[in-house]
Amino acid sequence: MMLTRALVALVSSLIFVAVPAQATPPQASTPPMGFNNWNAFGCDVNAALIKETADLFVSSGLKNAGYRYVNIDDCWSLRERGADGRLVPDPAKFPDGIKGVADYVHGKGLKLGIYGDAGTKTCAGYPGSLGREELDAQTWADWGVDYLKYDNCNNQSDGSQEDYVRRYTAMRQAIDRTGRAIVYSICEWGTSQPWTWAKGVGQLWRTTGDISDDWPSVRSIIRQNAPLAAYAGPGHWNDPDMLEVGNGGMTATEYRTHMSMWAMMAAPLIIGTDLRAASAETLAILSDRDVIAIDQDRLGVQGRVVSDQNGLMVLDKPLADGDRAIALYNSTDALATVSVATRATGLRGAGSYRLTDVWTGGATQVRSTISAGVPAHGTVVYRVRPLRDPATVPPAVAVGGELGTVVSGGGGELATAVTNRGVGTIRDLAVAARVPEGWTATPTTGHRRARLATDATLETTWTIAVPAGTPAGSYPIDVSAAYRWGPQGRSATTAGQIVAVVVTAPEDGRRHLSTIAPVTSVNGTGPVETDQSNGGPLENDGSLITIGGKVHTRGLGTTTGSELRYYLGGRCSRLITDVGVDDEAAGGPATFTVYADDTATTSGPITSGTTLTADLTGAAWLRLVVASTAAGVHADWATPVLTCGGVPDDSPVLPESRTLFSFESGTEDFTIANPGDGGAVAQSPLFHTDGANGLKVSTPVAGNWFGKALAAPLDLTGATALKFDLKAGDVGTVGEIAVQVGDASSWCQGGLWGWTNAGSSRTVTERFDQLGCPAGVTLDPSRIRGVWVFLNTGGEVHIDDIRAE
Template sequence: MRNRGRPVAALVSSLALVWSFLALPAAAQAAPPAPAATPPMGFNNWNAFGCDVSERLIKETADVLVSSGLKDAGYQYVNIDDCWSLRERGPDGRLVPDPAKFPGGIAGVADYVHDKGLKLGIYGDAGTKTCAGYPGSLGHEELDAQTWADWGVDYLKYDNCNNQSDGSQEDYIRRYTAMRQALDKTGRVIVYSICEWGTSQPWTWAKGVGHLWRTTGDISDNWASLRSIIRQNAPLAPYAGPGHWNDPDMMEIGNGGMTATEYRTHLSMWAMMAAPLIIGTDLRAASAETLSILGNRALIAIDQDRLGVQGAVVSDGNGLMVLDKPLANGDRAIALYNSTDTLATVSVATGLTGLRPAGAYRLTDVWSGAETQVKSTISAGVPAHGTVVYRVRPLRDPAGVAPAVAVGAELGTVVPGPTGGGTLTTTVTNRGVGAIRDVSVAANVPEGWTATPTPSPERARLATDATLRTTWRLDVPAGTPAGHYPIDITASYRWGPRHRPATTSSQIIATVVTAPEDGRRHLSTISPVTSANATGPVETDQSNGGALENDGNLITIAGHVHQRGLGTTTGSELRYYLGGRCSRLVTDVGVDDEAQGGPATFTVYADDTAAATSGPVAAGEAPKPLTADLTGAAWLRLVADSPTPGTHADWATPILTCGDVPDDSPTLPESQTLFSFESGTDGFTIANPGDGGTVAPSPLFHTQGANGLAVSTPVAGNWFGRTLAAPVDLSGRTMLKFDLKAGDVGTVGEIAVQVGESFTWCQGGLWTWTNPHSSRTVTERFDQISCPVGVTLDRSDIRAVWVFLNTGGEVLIDDIRAE
């Protein structure tokens, strides 16, 4: 046989090279990278767009990932979430992309994304239908996995709605393992994201099944949600590692519900927790600030570090947390996290971290790039809701590196006027090796304010770990509006043998309080000046369920349900500034039905005088009414106490009266009830007759009047509501609400409206989950409700209102309303 092309000698040489390569030990051969060896990075459309997903959106997002530099920073997955398919499978049983949304099909989108050097993700559900009611994959695992593989999909987010589950961990393992096996059978590498909301503690079983697993419920674009998720995910460090990651959900950075400081905390803590970095904002319209936060390569390097260790919690108390994460090059990443509402000095001794002993340490701030040195304590003044992250390594010669100087401050409430003002305390602490000299501190207050220091805000010399403490008297002009005002604290000093000048600054936010305006209002609509609680946060318009935000039920005392109130535990105190302008507080008090305990004693203080007290109230006892005379009081205090702190203690429907108003004046904010079910079902029907469901009046649950509505829900869910007899004008209203109590299997709650003569369907997409036998108010802001392109949600022309319920059990609802 003639050898064509290369000489025989060259061919023999090549074969020898191939044979020698094959003969190498397996470890010496270049193996393909393992899936999700570092936490996945990319984009998902849900947080910003909900069901409004399309081929155009995905392609344009891929373009921006490339043009913005985010692809080069490590973001590679472009993930499609729910609502991408038709409502029914095709004749062959396969999932069918919606041709209106994806005219080129998913395979065409995959080709486009791959050509950009990116990867494509898709969404599925381990139930009969997705959370938005599209076909689920339960019982179709192999067919769907092969379909996605054939299309070129690289990533699967696998949700948990309509799951037919008995609630056992064994069922969760079975359903999610079925898809794992189906993906393996395709032969295609597909990163597998388990999205069962942490329900079955997947961190204890999902390693080897999924590459990442959700540890919490859905994130929302607000500080309370972010703080709660950090608290839930941070302790799970032992369960994470290369190829198996704790997933605290997609990022909200850039969506507008939080401050830049909070968004920096978002990325900082996700990176420290080795979390997947999945962008959830419209990158096509992202601001330079948003792109700068998302593209912080120093933080991304910490998240993507090949060692693959989630940062461990070193200390956690009083809202301050320190995380320590080892890095592959021997550095440590140290995060100082402040979840409180004011500037705080967060510190950790180097000996409590994994740093090896040294005479000094170099700190590199991953946000500013500044380099400083410390002797034995890492410390910083961290703004409210902020996080400082350092890369830290031992330092042999600290003489040429500036010392770390922590500037802190404390400030109580500020009241305008000659008899008010406030007290500011500042601290300057030298943490570096060697003394600093000519130390002075200045407080830059808003125009018109004055800050008078005592003692002198100067010190000639400040040794290592020494502190300069200064107290300032603040005077604030009368008439200053209530609000938040920044005060910059700047320390100036000289350091090193050459006496180099340097400054360090922190910012504290002064809270100016003024008395409430005239009127009768629900106390839960007024923010307390201070709030202390024995267990978790004080909850607004719900009970205190436990340690996390928004984990309670509707306030329920001896079977009576309240829409408004404050959920506390015994061992709590709330303070409100009244300024001598309020006359009365009326409230019911009692121990919540959700958790037996007590007894609890409730006391209302007008300044330091007890204006009303309940005496001991036992669990199961009917609520006790309290009326407190607050005439002339500057401060209102609510105290719940008992011999056993932690009893769930409710202030139910507290109404504060201020100014000269009649007793029968309306209570603010006013609600406009749309459906109350007092005379029957109010004509409720189902939007999709083929999907099933029934309604009937019921006295078993009511938050207004004596009756509610019992809804028998289909497993996959349906919309319940009706067309209104005449258009309703909801101009001036900002949100829609309804109250519900779930049965044995829990439910998703959602709200939609139809508007205009065409009865256009507009929907929010929040899909609020309520656990079995739990209750809550489902809320949808009008600015969260999306209409089809070209349609404006005209609040003056509401034609129909619908609520979505699912999971195949009975759900009780009442009082569908606008506020």
């Protein structure tokens, strides 16, 4: 989106007033490094946590590694301002106030950050700073604050970019008038494309929605932030959100990719884990000096995308000493060889190049192609420079491989490829494959080569045999290449790891197909989405599946050109599913075909919905295929149910769900938890996922809890999560769940505050293990005394089917 002339004039005038000429280097001349409590603690923040984290910065070496800011997020204040209009730190959490914490942190040679919001209230419902910018900025300055994260909830915005510029520049001006140097972090989730206007307003700006501690979130954020290199530089950084390293939702490989790609993208490095419980591996990732050096390089250039194809991406980042950082990133689910020609990067011409792996410190040399076998979800980062004498450095040898699906009790074919990218021939090459105990790997083509020249490849095929009874899951196969190099015949070994996926047939029962992972998944646009439509190229960007006005909470959102494969092993009998083009993007027609091995059941070209019933008796494989003459048609498999093991057709569909409130008889006595904050409820047929009615909720701008306190305890023993379906109105809304438990009806909530965009719909989910209770209170699912949902932003929101699952 291009800036209009009027907006350019507005930005220019505001920046001219707000930001006087700065001396070199600018504030935040390199991306800020620090800590923020939100990812690990949510609202559970207090002075002790912040002080202990500051202590750990010093004792663990993080301070010496470059981390400086210890930042407090939401929920630090009282719910109301003081009599003088000022924000008041919660005295129970911060008995010495924020000033006392700031003094302590400063005494460690560190800096303190605080959280505010460019709305009437923060995301968690505490006082916001809209219209109070001057007072709040001066308050923070008086306390000694050094960093402000400024959020975007309850913003009263008309949605225009002009309004975003106005609100965030108002705080910029207020900060400048205090005379205190405060790093200003604009946190509006990339909504108004701040990279196009925020240089000179903030030192950093969020480019995406909130990160979560899982691989799809990190992968999606990389895809959004990586193309924005042109907008970053000293004093103005793209911010893809805080680090999740150490929070437990990803593998070590994925966490290293997280850290690597943030460094390559010159992103702020803000730790989001509990450092008091951090493992040695977590601290090693967070404090790796070679990776941090790339992020903090004084040249201040975000790495540019050199290539991006089929889930493999190469980034190139120039460094101040003349080196280049080259990242080979593999977002796919299998080992892949990622390569880039040196001439495609910014490297100057040379006969050979030295590669230093920033994670291992190992050095190799290449002639003209930088290449590596990169594990699934992994990233290899090299620091590269021209090399005069390649004979002194081992050659770079890439080990790659590919293995199809392996059936328990059967086998598969492994293909390996070993490529010499170094200057000079390698000799006595021998390739080996080490498989799990009880498996066998037998080469069916040559796995040895006397000599392998530069850029030559040895390809080998192997027969893999898997014992019967091997459980479904992922199993490592280590592939190694041993060889000799150089005039003296020095020995070397290069290794890579392939993940073998063993599949087994589904268990007996009737199941929502969206709860079963496909063996392979190919889609025309972006990923196949689970229990939502395919909104576009990113993960989790759709709404609830809707065909002909009917809303489905289960299903698979695809586009034309998609194919999903499931292994059935001859154990399943039927698939029944609604199919059609999603209402969110009318188009088509599309043809839906269910293949039971080679037997097809097809819808023919359709645009509205229909139901397909496919006989799967005896089939080993199930395929779902969508085709059309039109590209990018949003095509849904809605409420697909798979029957296996000969169970009766009236058996319950798993996982079982128990509806608590469906609003068929009215509002079901739903009310508001805080009457003074406003809000109202009414039965409505405009949005429903269970029955013919839902609940229309008129929300106050700052939000309220809507729900019901129960006269008798509700027993939800066996349930693991609570869910409800939501459709936002003309403005987006936060969706959150809380329960009351025990005789005292204590409140337990997760603090996740999931956001739904205007006009979009989704299922909001909160696992019981995500709900935090007050000290001394245990969440007993058999004694639920109240169920509540939080909604906000001052518009109408529709909800339905509050349920336990």
